[in-house]
Amino acid sequence: MEQVKPTRMELMKKKAQIKLAEQGRDLLREKMDALIQEFFKILSSVSDSRDELDQISRAADLALMIAAATDDPVTLRSASFATRRSITVGISGKNIMGVPVPVIEKKRVSKSMLERGYGIIATSARIDETAERYEVELDLLIKLAETETAMRRLGAEIQMNRRRVNALEQILIPELRSQAKYIKxxxxxxxxxxxxxxxxxxxxxxxxxxxxxxxxxxxxxxxxD
Known part of the structure; x- marks a missing residue:
């Protein structure tokens, strides 16, 4: 405590610092509570999307296995090459409680039979079903990429706020109170x-x-007298 001047002015200064630190701690707690609520909202959506993706992925793999077992391998391979194309997405951003998160803007991957690029006469309904299921899987993957990124960023912000609250509550405020007590x-x-x-x-x-x-x-x- 040698560096602390035991004066009434210094005591008033320490009391003001304690009040400011407590206000900062309370504001960070409020922000953290709001972030946690948003985090669990997104977590629920991500959990549902992952379950859906798991089901769609299994269905797509099964459709491919059936098509590979029953259709001409050359036709199946030609259809896969015909449907191969790049996917263009636009990425913008928004803020959730001050945390920047991405917003993925894209065109829907799923297409009609005529849009896929292969001849509908030479291919079977099984190939059409396989293509359709994988397109749905891609749509969901892109959606999941957006929500999971938002969830990770919110999680990181929550952890950072928790560390700040702990630093204020366990280190700075007790130290200021100890200094104020010493001065008093x-x-x-x-x-x-x-x-x-x-x-x-x-x-x-x-x-x-x-x-x-x-x-x-x-x-x-x-x-x-």
Whole structure:
């Protein structure tokens, strides 16, 4: 505590710092609570989407296995090459409680039979079903990428806010309170010492006055009122 000046001005300063730190802690707690609510909203959506993706993925793999087992391999391979194309997505952003999260803007991957690029006469309904199921899977994957990224960023922000709250609550505020207590105790101790010195001086003065009066009495000097 050597660096802390035990003055009333310093005590007022420490009390103001404690109040400010407590306000900051409370605001961070409120923000963290709001972030946690948003996090669990997205988590519920992600959990449902993952379950749906798991079902769609199994259905797509099964459709491919059936098509591979029953259709001409050359036709199946030609159809897969015909449908191969890049997927263009636009990424913008939005804020959730001050946390930037991505928003993926895209065109729907799922297409009609005529849009897929292969001849509908040479292919079977099984190939059409396989293509359709994988297109749905891609749509859901892109949607899931957006929500999972938002969830990860919210989670990181929650952790950072928790560390800040803990730092304020467990380190800074206790340290400021300890300094304020030290200053208060030092001031009170100094005041007690000052009071003791004043009482001692007063006692000495009283003794001196008493001696003077006694001396005057002995000398027969009458004190005037």
């Amino acid at each position: 105790n030092a001031i009170e101790e100094r005041e007690r010492e000052d009071l003791f010195r004043l009482k001692k001086v007063k006692s000495l003065l009283e003794k001196k006055k008493k001696k003077v009066r006694e001396k005057k009495v002995k000398m027969g000097i009458q004190e005037s």
